[in-house]
Structures are given as structure tokens and as C-alpha cells.
Amino acid sequence: MTVNTDLTAVLDRAAAGGRITPEEALELYRSAPLHALGAAADTVRRRRYAGTEHIATYIIERNINYTNACVTACKFCAFYVPPKSDKVWIRSLDDILRRCAETVELGGTQIMFQGGHHPDFGVEYYEEHFAAIKKEFPQLVIHSLGASEVDHMARISGVTPEEAIRRIHAAGLDSFAGAGAELLPERPRKAIAPLKESGERWLEIMEIAHTLGVESTSTMLMGTGETNAERIEHLRMIRDVQDRTGGFRAFIPYTYQPQNNVLKGRTQATIFEYLRMIAVARLFLDNVAHIQGSWLTVGKEAGQLSLHYGADDLGSVMLEENVVSSAGAKHRSNRMELIDLIRKAGRVPAQRATTYEHLVVHDDPANDPVDDRVVSHLSSTAIEGGTAHPGLKIVEAS
Numbered sequence: 001m002t003v004n005t006d007l008t009a010v011l012d013r014a015a016a017g018g019r020i021t022p023e024e025a026l027e028l029y030r031s032a033p034l035h036a037l038g039a040a041a042d043t044v045r046r047r048r049y050a051g052t053e054h055i056a057t058y059i060i061e062r063n064i065n066y067t068n069a070c071v072t073a074c075k076f077c078a079f080y081v082p083p084k085s086d087k088v089w090i091r092s093l094d095d096i097l098r099r100c101a102e103t104v105e106l107g108g109t110q111i112m113f114q115g116g117h118h119p120d121f122g123v124e125y126y127e128e129h130f131a132a133i134k135k136e137f138p139q140l141v142i143h144s145l146g147a148s149e150v151d152h153m154a155r156i157s158g159v160t161p162e163e164a165i166r167r168i169h170a171a172g173l174d175s176f177a178g179a180g181a182e183l184l185p186e187r188p189r190k191a192i193a194p195l196k197e198s199g200e201r202w203l204e205i206m207e208i209a210h211t212l213g214v215e216s217t218s219t220m221l222m223g224t225g226e227t228n229a230e231r232i233e234h235l236r237m238i239r240d241v242q243d244r245t246g247g248f249r250a251f252i253p254y255t256y257q258p259q260n261n262v263l264k265g266r267t268q269a270t271i272f273e274y275l276r277m278i279a280v281a282r283l284f285l286d287n288v289a290h291i292q293g294s295w296l297t298v299g300k301e302a303g304q305l306s307l308h309y310g311a312d313d314l315g316s317v318m319l320e321e322n323v324v325s326s327a328g329a330k331h332r333s334n335r336m337e338l339i340d341l342i343r344k345a346g347r348v349p350a351q352r353a354t355t356y357e358h359l360v361v362h363d364d365p366a367n368d369p370v371d372d373r374v375v376s377h378l379s380s381t382a383i384e385g386g387t388a389h390p391g392l393k394i395v396e397a398s
């Protein structure tokens, strides 16, 4: 039997819903013809979403960066500054609430609270902020943070990760965004984030969260010099935890951005590597419901293509994003363009909730939304005439 025949048999088995081993996933990732890989992944997607397979989703959200101070100094990061730097900033709660107000004003449903590991921010900081956000904006879903922040805040406050999760969940956190996964295997993780918790610890904390009823997404940072085998090992580590908890709602690979960081772009993932990862993830992660394509780091065309390689979701209109943008992610979009991208990929676009329910299905272009203020990277705190929270004074854009 030839290698190609073996690969075809593995692809056929995966497309039919059979589980594939990490070794088989690696062979597919390395050697399967790109179109055959995409076709198998698309078959799996169509079967999983039988009845709604014609739909692809997006969400409207805002990243709110609360501080750029960080003690963890990841080598791929262009966002952080050391805590003693004169470039440190911390957003006030009032400023954060204005950003939430603007999100509501523009039809956003989710915020991603995201920042550095500030040396003074323990569990109490997050409790106070999440409680304040939920009090003012109970309609906003707080889909934020990840195991790294939990590990850090628990250490600062001298509590267990379990207690930290219980407390921030009680204060208003709805689900974890799953950032900080980077590369989970030890070698590539130590190479790019030597001060971060281990991949095993990241997964252990996610497992605790899932057990406490706090679900999450999962991510992978591609292109910092990891091997193909290490990428597949990352998937295996996620699949093993998912077999026990079922708490990962989605898997979201994205690509390293090369500017303004210690790694200086010496290695990067190609669009083909990215598309192959989307497809292999759909085939290998048979226990994760959603595979998200990301236009922000790979561009709109590649994001659109991902919908033919197993992805069922095209990410978000991020009203604000500063982290990967600091490292050179230049792509910008808006709600109408995302709808158009999805439609031109042959799907019916639908705005979704954090938990993936369809909020608005755009099945008739005549009824498409026309609000041209819903653009990515708006990053202001001022909307003239905003009504989402009349109690908050509108301030100048910054």
C-alpha cells in the first residue's frame, strides 16, 4: 500500500466521523493534498451542522485592555511593558465602563477583558471590575481572560485557582476566552514564554474551570518556530482534556505577528500552514464543536477560505483590538464587509451569541444592517448621541 493510499484511507475515515490518532493527524498535516484535506474537513463540518450547514457565524465584541503592565515578558508580545516602565497605563473603571457603553451602543454582545499580568492585580481587582460591568451592563457577556491570568491572580491573592475562578465567576465572568495557550508543549512554550505557566498547568486550570461550569474557547499561536509535530501535540493535549470535560466550545488558531517583539519575525506560519491547521483541527478535534477562522491575523481572503476548510465561524467585528495590532496585524474590517465575505464564500451569514446561538440570520440582503459605525478597531470612547448609557458622559475619542 502506498503512502497516498494510506492517507486517503485516513481522510475517508475522518470524513466519515472516525477518530484519528495524533500520528495520523501529523501525516495528514504534513502530506495530505490541500484540497483533499479541506474537502474532508468540510464534510465533517457539514455533518456536524446538518440543517444549518449553509450558515457561517460572526460576533460583535470589544477587547478592553485594562493595563499594558506585565511581569511575564513573552517574546512574541508587542503589547506589554515592564511594570516599572514610564509607558505603563492602567484604564480607570470609568473609562472601561464607557467602552462597555459604546459596545452596547453598537450592538456588541461580548467583551474580552484582556491585559498584562500586573504585579498588583489579584482576584479582588477582577471581582470589582466584573461586578461593576455586570451592574451597569447585564446584557454584556464577559468572555475574558484565561488560565494564565487565573494562575497569576491566584498567586497574587494567595488563593487556589479554584477559589479564584469561583470568585470571578460569581462577580460576573461568564466564560474564559482561552488566551495564553500559545503553544502548549514544553519546548516551544519555554522558547517563547519562559515565564508563563507550563502547558500542563494551563490545561489543568482550564479543566478546573470547566468542572466549575465555566466554559471556554481554546487557542493556538502558530509560527514562532514550533515544529509540525508540536502543533499536533498541542491539539492532542486539548482533545484529551476535552474528552474529560467537554468545556472547550471552540478552537481558534491564529498566526504570530512579527513586529515590535523580541522574536523579530524570524519565523512565521504561512497561509497554507494555517489553512491546513484549520482542516486538521476539524478532523482531529472531533469533540470540539466550533472551529474559528480568523481574518484579523491571516487576512480577509484567508479567513474567507477557512470556511471551506472546516471553519464554521469567522470570528468577530472587534470594535477595539490593541494586542495583535501592536505586533503588526494590519487587517481591518466592518460588519457589512464580514457579512459580504461570508456570503461570497457561499454561506448565509449569522450574528451569533458567545454561546453560538444565532441572533440574526442575514438570509435576505435587502434586510442587511446598515449601521456603518460597526467597524473593527474603532478604539474610541465617544459616540455622538450614544444612548446605551445616558448616565455616562461621552468623552473625546482617544
Ligand code: SF4
Residues within 6 Å of the ligand: 070, 071, 072, 073, 074, 077, 078, 079, 080, 115, 116, 117, 148
Ligand atoms: S502575551 Fe500576555 S502574558 Fe505575555 S507578555 Fe504579553 S501581556 Fe504579558
